[in-house]
Amino acid sequence: MRQPRTQEREWTRGLHVFYYQLSPRKRMALGQVPLAASIALVVPVAALSHPGMAADPLFRLGVLLQACLLALAAALPWERLPPGLALAIPLLDFVPIGLVRVAGLGTSMQLGVLTAIPVVWLAWSGLHPRFCLSMTFLGPLLTVWIPLAAAGNHEPGAYADVLVLPAMMLATGAVVHMLAVSSADQQRSLREARDRLQRTLEGSAREKRLLDAVLETVPVGVQAVDAAGRTSMANRQQYLNKTLAGRVPGADQDWPGIFDAAGHPLPPEQQPVMRAVRGESFSDYIIRLGEGAAQRMFSTSARPIGAPGAADGAVLAFTDVTALIQAIASKDDFLANVSHELRTPLTSVLGYIDLLRSAPGLPQNVRDGLTVVRRNAERLHRLVTDLLTAASGGIDARPAPCDLAEIVRLALASAAPAAEAAGISLHDATIDRPLPVVVDAERVAQLLDNLISNAIKYTLLGGSVTVRAARTRGGAEITVSDTGIGMSEEEAASVFDRFYRAEAARAARVPGVGLGLAIAKAIVEAHRGSIECVSRLAAGTTFTVFLPDPAPEAGQRRNEEAFAPAGQAAEREEDHHG
Incomplete structure (x- = not known):
């Protein structure tokens, strides 16, 4: 049953499209054809069944007028005439219908029903609704009352008997008008929906063209993957990157020629696409693509699509940083x-x-x-x-048992002449003496020298620098605080970058090239520790260093080895004095 109904709807839609593709003149002629065909059918029926009716001059005049109206509808240039003038044709149709009906009185032919055709035309036209609805009653009424008046019939009952036909035509016209209004509303809604859809499609097409232009313009490989890791979008640069990595066709997650920053083959689970599919968000993940002279280095980043924990894929970016590295x-x-x-x-x-x-x-x-x-x-x-x-690209740390309190004391003693010359007081707030740790004593001494000298340089006359070392859970903690010029929060976040110098330091013309704190951080990281900087402008700066306890086997050796701070003190003094 579904297929015949579908075919019927398609046929109706095709007929509707065909009708509105016609010119206004052809549509007017086509609208007049049903009434002309009905009256043309009455002619042979009347000639055979009612010869007297066919010979009646009124009947012949009605047939002739109907033929003239058909020719008029087909001949006038309706596209150049006012739309309301088209109502003249259905209004004039009541005249030939009335003549034919009068000629057929006394026969079995119900010719008054022909008024339904112009009534439907008027009600469906949508032009001047009140006038057209009134004519759906007055037109049929005149076709039945005028013959009575012409025959000299003055009985009210005769006029009342014929009111049924005009009333029926009025009801028909009202129903047709409501259907026409509803159809017009639907057509208008469909046009608006079609226009909105068209605008949306055009907007989407423009956005897609803009996105394609942007993706193909930037020298960055961009790739979007779905939750299963399949590529849903990628620009040309990313396809070149995939080719460089020797990607297996059809396997978006298998890149044979991909290596880590050190040049070692990267396992599939650590490759950027697999990490992104797992929902990871990362930046500046350095990889190598390709082999030999064609190998390139890329900084990759990924962001999930959708809410965290319910990501529907991810977007990755591959930036070639070979020249920079x-x-x-x-x-x-x-x-x-x-x-x-x-x-x-x-x-x-x-x-x-x-x-x-x-x-x-x-x-x-x-x-x-x-x-x-x-x-x-x-x-x-x-x-x-x-x-x-x-x-050198890195610092090696060789941990050994030593006394951190003694290292702090020697570092302060070494910095004392510079502090005295600058009018700055040094304070040792170390709690535990001795403070046994397993670290690279030489590197930690270098770390303290850099932090203390840095604090002295940025502290004004009369200020102070305080160094404190203490045991904490899992390791040892060192703090170096000063009452110096301080930094902003943004500057403190970059203070460990190589060759970076704060604006206040440049303005005060404090000597330095911005390497001391970078080296200090490298020393701390070589011990697998952490270093933090907290600072406020004109309120001083505090550096906090955490040095974790070494591995268990190193801790056992620490307890077994001799602990000789005096010898280390002598070595430190010798080192500082050249």
Whole structure:
């Protein structure tokens, strides 16, 4: 049953489209055809069954008028005439219908029913609704009353008897008018819905073209995957990246030529697409794609689509950072080579300065001058050492049992001359003495030297620097606090970046290249610890270092090995005095 109904609806829709594709002149002629065909059918029936009716002049006149109205409907240029003029045709149709009905009185033919055709036309037209509805009653009424009046019949009952036909036509016209209004509303709603849909489709098409243009313009590989890991969208750059990685066709998650930052093959579960499918959100995940000379390095990031925990896929971005990493490596190589070449002659300069200073009979002014030269040479030596450390790409820590309290004391003693020259007081707030830990004593001493010297440089005359070391759960904690110029929250977040210097430090022309804190962080990370900076402008800065206890086997060795802070103290003093 469904298929025939569907075919019927398709046929009706096709007929409707065909009708409204016709010109106004053809539609008017087509609207007049049903009445003309009905009257044309009456002619042979009347000739056979009612010869007297066919010979009646009124009948012939009605047939002729109907033919003229059909020709008029087909001949007039309705597209250039006012729309309301089209109502003239159905109104004039009542005249031939009345003539034919009068000629057929006394026969068995119910010709008054023909008025239903112009009534339907008027009611469906949608033009001047009140006038048309009134004519659906008055038109049929005149077709039955005028013949009575022409025959000289003045009986009220005769006029009342014929009111049934006009009343029926009025009811028919009202129903047709309501159907027409409803149909017009539906058509209007459909047009509005179609227009909205068209605008939506056009807007979507414009957005898609814009998105495609953006994706193809940016030099970044962009890929969207669904919850199953299948690619739903990717730009051309990402397809090139996939080709570089030797992706297996049809397997979006299998990239054979993908490696980690160190160049080792990356397991499938650690590859960016698989991590994104699992709902992970990450940034700056460095990978390598391809092999040999064609290999490139990419910084990848991913964000899930939808709410956390109910993600419907993810979007990934692959940014080629090969040139950037190569530039960083070249810079580090340059720093390492230059630092190494500078360090050797500086060591020789410091040695010969010491020899000159130890010479007997040296005038005091020369001795003072050599002291200034040594101080600046030592400063240059520290700078070169920092550059070489920063360029090395990492710091090795060799933990061994030592006394953290003694390391703090020696670091403060080493910084005392600089603090005294700057008018700054140093305070040791360490609670536990001794404070046994297993760390790289030399590296931790370097860490404290950097933090304390940094605090002294950024503290004004009369200020103070306090160092505190104590045991805490799972390790040891060191804090270095000053009452210096401080930093903003944004500057404190970048203070551990290499070569970064706060705005206040540049404005105060405090010497430095921004490597001390970067090296301090590297030393802490080499011990698998953490370092934090809390600072406020004009309120000072506090650095907090946490050094965790070593692995269990190292902890056992710590208890077994001899603990000799005095010897370490002597070594530290010797190191600081060259």
